[in-house]
Amino acid sequence: MTSNLSPIDTAKFVAAKRAVEFVEDGMRVGLGTGSTAAWMVRCLGERVREEGLKVSGVPTSTRTAELARQVGIKVISLDDARWLDITIDGADEFDGDLNLIKGGGGALLQEKIVATASDLMIVITDPSKKVDTLGRFPLPVEVIPFGWQTTKALVEETLASLDVLGQQASLRMNGEAPFVTDEGNHIIDLHLQRIGNARQMSMVLNQIPGVVENGLFIDICDKVVIGHQDGRVEVEDINDGSHEEGTIEFADAENLFLDI
Known part of the structure; x- marks a missing residue:
């Protein structure tokens, strides 16, 4: 475990690391906005550099576009992509049916357009974002x-x-x-x-x-990846009702994500 990562940053990192494993070569990927999504963009950039993964990213904000270019992800517009294979984003809240509240970062319009133009939407989060009923977050x-x-x-x-x-x-x-x-x-x-x-x-x-x-994402999210501060990761799939658990190594996160 790295000593300089906070518990919440560790949870975000391991969730992001697991989520980008769903990305395959040649995919068109929607890139979310916010602090959690930034970890995902960095993790995806790492795969691009180290594995030679070829993907096209459609960002949901100007700041995500800038970060994606910095880490080596090819950036295209949604008009160029027309349709996406997968979108990975964060959420401010999610319930048991994987309905969401999003928009804390101010990018809800582009986020919803991109998410609904995708075959698969994955949300990366931590356990604190799960609620019985939406509405605690504004x-x-x-x-x-x-x-x-x-x-x-x-x-x-x-x-x-x-x-x-x-x-x-x-x-x-x-x-x-x-x-x-x-x-x-x-x-x-x-x-x-x-x-x-x-x-x-x-x-x-x-x-x-x-x-x-509005920031309610109803029947849009397919999977949620929940990261924990000890490196555990849970994956819930609303479509088949499956629940997986695993562990992500994160000893290298400190140097790679120092600027997030």
């Missing part, structure tokens, strides 16, 4: 800047008729200014505590004028 809703305050008011009005515990909505900020996504939009975070019907919530939110997309 639900991001991407909205266009024009009339965002009106859109926020409509969202809050809609929440009153839905099965949630909290109804607070806040504009995500970046210092003193509103946070801006890669698509030039804003994000409203919904502090709901519990979402009683995630499928209904997703459909209703997307009907509100000004809403571009």
